[in-house]
Amino acid sequence: MATVDVLNSAGEKVSETQLPDEIFKTSVKTSVLHQVVRSQLVAKREGTAASKTRGMVKGSTRKLFRQKGTGNARAGSIKSPLRKGGGVIFGPSQRSFAIKVPKKVRKLALKMALSSKVEENTITVIDDFNLETIKTKDLANVLKTLSLSNLLIVSDSEDTNLLLSARNIPDIKVIKTEGLNVYDILKFKNLLLVESSIKNIEGRLS
Incomplete structure (x- = not known):
């Protein structure tokens, strides 16, 4: 000792x-x-960072305008990740970073x-x-x-x-x-x- x-x-x-x-x-x-x-x-990490997918975004799934004849590019749901305010593709989601020892x-x-x-x-x-x-x-x-x-x-x-x-x-x-x-x-x-x-x-x- x-x-x-x-x-x-x-x-x-x-x-x-x-x-x-x-x-x-x-x-x-x-x-x-x-x-x-x-x-x-x-x-110590909280792991609370998260974003919404298009399925989580609140809004209508109605097609924004008809497919042809408007002169605009074709568009579907307002919740599409391509549009402002739409969902996020492969964004962060809540998770635990804990390592078991x-x-x-x-x-x-x-x-x-x-x-x-x-x-x-x-x-x-x-x-x-x-x-x-x-x-x-x-x-x-x-x-x-x-x-x-x-x-x-x-x-x-x-x-x-x-x-x-x-x-x-x-x-x-x-x-x-x-x-x-x-x-x-x-x-x-x-x-x-x-x-x-x-x-x-x-x-x-x-």
């Missing part, structure tokens, strides 16, 4: 904790990470993403933020002390003070362990775990 220092909000080492090899020492395969990240991104693969990718942070030495553990009020400046000072930016913070509980204090700091995101995902881990340069969240992550991925 990898051993990492546990820091307090003043940046001082207060203890050490173990990161289980089963989760934090998984061999990284970019193809697996790519598959899961792609599935996350396409799931097996649960085991998603779990494996999460382990790989966490392991990549250990390999890059960009993972930090803090005992607690101890934010008594909702104040951006207080959190910014803690992060400055820890020399951390472009950061994903993982907490084991709904820490309202932490969540709201981080809202106005650029390139910072706070999530609970239940919401931990591959895309966010890879998107941010640094990963900051609240010490109590490690057990929750272990329970989720073991």
Whole structure:
């Protein structure tokens, strides 16, 4: 097991904790990470773009004028794709862009993403933020002390003070362990775990 220092909000080492090899020492395969990240991104697409075919356009199907003798080119329905306001040929239709990824693969990718942070030495553990009020400046000072930016913070509980204090700091995101995902881990340069969240992550991925 990898051993990492546990820091307090003043940046001082207060203890050490173990990161289980089963989760934090998984061999990284970019193809697996790519598959899961792609599935996350396409799931955000609404897929609501749609156009009407001639059968969906409201209007009469009566022939516009007789076939011969008017001097005009022959014409049928007003709903024809050839006419203004008519239907669209082979236009977009509502669809789902979702890519199904097996649960085991998603779990494996999460382990790989966490392991990549250990390999890059960009993972930090803090005992607690101890934010008594909702104040951006207080959190910014803690992060400055820890020399951390472009950061994903993982907490084991709904820490309202932490969540709201981080809202106005650029390139910072706070999530609970239940919401931990591959895309966010890879998107941010640094990963900051609240010490109590490690057990929750272990329970989720073991």
